[in-house]
Amino acid sequence: MEQKWKLYEKMFALTYSGIKNYELRLNDYKRRRVNIGDIVTFVCTTNPELTCQKVILKKEHYKTFNQFFVAHQLPNNEFTQEWRRVLNCVYKRKLIFKLGVVAFKLGDIKNDNIPNN
Numbered sequence: 001m002e003q004k005w006k007l008y009e010k011m012f013a014l015t016y017s018g019i020k021n022y023e024l025r026l027n028d029y030k031r032r033r034v035n036i037g038d039i040v041t042f043v044c045t046t047n048p049e050l051t052c053q054k055v056i057l058k059k060e061h062y063k064t065f066n067q068f069f070v071a072h073q074l075p076n077n078e079f080t081q082e083w084r085r086v087l088n089c090v091y092k093r094k095l096i097f098k099l100g101v102v103a104f105k106l107g108d109i110k111n112d113n114i115p116n117n
Helices: 009-017 065-071 078-090 093-099
Strands: 002-007 022-026 039-044 051-062 101-110
Touching (some): 009 039, 009 051, 009 078, 022 093, 039 101, 051 065, 065 101
Parallel strands (some): 002 039
Antiparallel strands (some): 022 101
């Protein structure tokens, strides 16, 4: 199955470059249908012409986003602080506790529609 998900510009750039190799989302109906091997096309919210495709390599479930960061022993650096800030802005705490969180391990397929500047 192919999916299309939006990402804020900074998170898009980190995903495109491979620095950010997990995508975290609420475990809602749409995400529960995603399987290992599915292809996700990420679209930059500030410039929808920028896209990149990744394949889902693994699915992990957590009660909260913070559990993911603890489980993966990610350092508390500028990158993870920004990632947490974005997640906290996008998702309401009540929904996080109601639905839980799913972490998708991403792998490279191809990166399209990025201008060669």
